[in-house]
Amino acid sequence: MKLSKEFYSILLALFAVFAVQAQEFNFTVQVNAQNVAQPDQSIFKTLETSMQEFLNNTKWTDQKYSDEEKINASLVFVVTSFDNDRFKGNFQLSASRPVFNSSYTSPIFNYKDNDIAFEYVEYAPFFYNENQFESNLISLLSYYVYTILGIDADTFELRGGQTFHEEAQNIVNLAQGTQGVAGWKPSDGLISRFRLNDDMLSETYKEYREVMYSYHLKGLDTFAKDPKAGKIVLKNYIKQLEELNNRRPNSLLQRTFFDAKADEIMSIYSSGPSIDIRDLKTTLQKLAPNQSSKWRNIKV
Incomplete structure (x- = not known):
């Protein structure tokens, strides 16, 4: 059953109040559905808002980030297929970190994931549970959050992002039992979420x-x-x-x-x-x- 717009707005507002001190990210999200034949485009805007609120307002770590320390990142979701709440497409993600004694920000991650598929019911709330697979969309977003946190921390301390990469690995492990979605298993090819995380944690690389x-x-x-x-x-x-x-x-x-x-x-x-x-x-x-x-x- 779909939630009303009013109830959805209240949920977002409450979530933002509790999360205002917990943000680690300045994430911008764009959902591009211009090539999808869908008379009512509102679901794509709702999805875009929900994803951005989730990424920016969830408490991802036990660390305190000042405004200057927040990670600037972007996610563009290009929708290639939409049918009955089922989305397919690709994610283009990027992130940067500031350079000391400079106004310059240095890109640390620029990555395209072509195996994006999930179900999303308009106005459904987003919650991350580190001990349980909630949905493929939540797993996708959370995985890339921890991957970016790990890469960012690695640029400030040698292997400083270890715990974040291990949390991303936990998301991979929980998602591997999901049927019909690619990218989480060792058999999913040389370019996958499994491979990116596994290589990140491997001494070989x-x-x-x-x-x-x-x-x-x-x-x-x-x-x-x-x-x-x-x-x-x-x-x-x-x-x-x-x-x-x-x-x-x-x-x-x-x-x-x-x-x-x-x-x-x-x-x-x-x-x-x-x-x-x-x-x-x-x-x-x-x-x-x-x-x-x-x-x-x-x-x-």
Whole structure:
């Protein structure tokens, strides 16, 4: 049974009151259903509002985040199919973190999930239960919340996001028994929510999290003091991913790193004090050949 708009509004208001001190995110959500033949588009706007309220107002951690510390993130849900409360499409997620002594925010996550499918009844409330699978939509949103929290924490402390990645793993485990939805199981391919989380926690891919820490805290956060030295430091950290590439060429985490960082790396090495980056360009071409057009734009 669908809830009334009035009751739904009251629920959201009450939820916001209790959660006002608990926010970790500044999430913007967009539901794009322009290619779906649906006379009444209101359900898509309701879904968009519900998702954004859930992401921003849920208490995800026991930590206190000031306004300056909140994680800026976005989620675009492109709906490709809608029928009788069943949605299919893709998520495009991105997140960034501030850089010390700068007004610049650095992208830390830019990821597309093509296996999005869930049921949503208009005005149904959203609640996260860490011990129980509630719905695929709640699991999807919660999984990416903890993945982003983990990646963000990893940029401030070496493996600082461990507990968050483990919570994401718990969501994966609870969701694996769900029938008819892809992305949660080991058998769901090389690009999946299972694979992203499993690789994140695996020692096989340890360089990803090590480089995320060093690149941001030891590189970008000190860049303002000496940009030329900063370029050299960042170059050395990027090159550490060669060890991962030698062991697991073109891994999901390696692609995840450069999907977030390619534009930033191009910008850093295309302006400011010059250094010798011929070896870096060779490394970048080997590590992320799909970004070759950006590497070509870097002038040695």
